[in-house]
Amino acid sequence: MEDLYISDYQALGQFRYQIRRFLHFSEGAARSEGLEPQQHQMMLAIRAWNEADPPTIGALAEHLLLKHHSAVGLVDRLAEHGLVERVRGAEDRRQVRVRLLPQGLDKLRRLAGIHREELRTSGPILVDALSALLQRLP
DSSP states (O other), rough: OHHHOOHHHHHHHHHHHHHHHHHHHHHHHHHHHHHHHHHHHHHHHHOOOOSOOOOOOHHHHHHHOOOOOHHHHHHHHHHHTTSSSEEEEEEEEEEEEEOOOOOHHHHHHHHHHHHHHHHHHHHHHHHHHHHHHTTOOO
């Protein structure tokens, strides 16, 4: 494989920097709400679930690219704080599904609002960085 031009590395570096900058913001926002970043991601995945029944822990693990036991631990900690609850599947009682509780929804609403505000500023910069990177592709 041939080496890339310095401008290719610069475009890739800028894009990675802008992603990391947004993630750093997001991690701080989650912590300001008393959540670890992965807990925030878990809550967002639950709320964004696009099916009639709440997601299973296995589906959440897959969506968040986690091992099943790591997803269980996240759900355990969120449940201890009264943010989510486990519910048995309607059709298959062996399935454990996870849904947000009112306190979890409130936290997630606040975080979503803060993230939308941040994206008003950082979003165009991130899009520009991605566009510059994509223009460098053959």
